[in-house]
Amino acid sequence: MKIGLDVLGGDYAPNATITGAIEAQKILKGDQKIVLIGDQKDTTERLKQAGVDLDKFDYVHAPEVISMHDHPTKAITQKPNSSIAVGFDLLKKGEIDSFASAGNTGAMLVGSVFSVKTIPGIIRPAIATNVPKLKSGFGILLDVGANSECKPEMLNQFAILGSIYAEYIYGINKPKIGLLNIGEEQEKGNNLTISTYPLLKENTKINFIGNVEGRELFTDTADVFVCDGFTGNIVLKLAESFYITTLKKGFKDEFFDRFNYERYGGTPILGVNAPVIIGHGISTPEAIKNMVLHSKDMIESKFIDKIRSVFN
Template identity: 60%
Template sequence: MKIGLDIMGGDYAPKAPVLGAIAAHNALSAGQEVVLIGDKEQTVSLLKENNFDPEKFSYVHTTEVIGMGEHPTKAIVQKPDSSISVGFKMLKEGSIDAFCSAGNSGAMLVGAMFSVKAIPGVARPAITSIMPKLEEGLGILVDVGANADCKPEYLVQFGVFGSLFAQYVYNIPNPRVALVNIGEEEEKGNLLCQAAYPLMKESGQFNFVGNAEGRDMFSGMADVFVTDGFTGNVMLKFAESFYTISRKKKIKDDFFDKFNYEQYGGSPILGVNAPVVVGHGISNAEAIKNMVLLCRDMVQTALTEKIKLAFQ
């Protein structure tokens, strides 16, 4: 197994990705390799500074970097030797089994769509994130930003993505899938939710348990919460603030600690033909390590193949 890691992506690149790669290397098993994509000279220098043998990694040298503020589509086209563009070229060719980056998230989504492309039958790939539960376990929120505007049938597909992801990567048996809405009743919500509800109820592709309100997000009511990317992104950013606020207020609490993004590594882009994970722009070494390990889990569980089977 070869996992491609963008060394130039993120606010603290290349140092954080290099340190994260070292930590990931130490956590991986025999036959699982991290391929470092980016400026080789800078990477090797950082490895030596940290007393790590550079020979333990493979390298693909690149000369360009896609900045966090660049236009995703233009950057992918105009910078073919950027670490993100090269990573997706390798993923398409099969020289790596998964690709991850804490760089420009828009470029990662565009790169995935242009290179490995959406799985046949998938209308729109989606991005997932973790929603911690107040008690034990965690929930999956999908979509969290890939699709600001959605059609009802997209939400049905998001339910499939989330259910399979929860079942195979997080070992949640028969995951309960809920539609994020403003009330429990079947007829509640905007036009999107009103149209999506009966489709999700009748799909038979997952264990649909009805509507979930905002207050249900951190409860044991469901395992997968489905929404459009606009709403999901607002919910995600709001949830992320809990950890930041708890740190600033010097509150030590196990539940708030679960909102630390470092634990989860990154957000998978589900619905494309290979494992792709996008990390937070402020990812540190711990987050990078967990992003690589999430890629490993997606490859090991053959999640992409299972999603393909669901859309045949």
């Protein structure tokens, strides 16, 4: 198993990425190796300083950086030696089994669609994230930013992707699918949700339970919450603020601790032909470690094959 990691991605790279990779490697098995993609000389020097055996990792030299301010589409083509561009090239060639980065989100989306491409039959990939449940565990929310404008057919596919993800990555049997809306009644909502409802209701590949409201997001009402990327991103950013607010207020609570992005490391792009994980721009070593381990889980579960079998 080869897990690709962008060493140069993120606000605290390369210190955070290399430290996180070191911690992840301690947990991985002998046949599971992290491929560090970045400035090879600088990377190996930092590993030596940390007292790490260099043979524990593989290396691919990619000295350029796609910054958070670079235009995603232009940067991929104009910076072919960047860690993100090289990472996707390796993924496309099958030289790594997954690719993770805390770098430019737009570039990661563009790289996914134009390099490894979407799985045949899928209109657009979606980004999924975890939402803590009050009792225990997590629900899944998607899309949270890949598609700000959606068609009903896209939300119908997001429901399938979310259901497969919840089942095979988190072991949830027959995940309950809810359509995030402003009311529980079928006729509630805007044109998008009203048109999506019957598609989900008739979809035999999912366990659709109907509309769910925002107040039910952290309950056991549903396991997967489906929405367009504009709505999902607003919900995600609001949820992330809960953890920061509790820290500032000096309030300690196990539930709010589970809003800490470090715990799950990154969010997957669902619907492309290989496991791709996007990390938070402010990823710490702990977040990087968990992003690598999440990549491992997606590879081991043969998650991509499960999606292909449903959409073929």
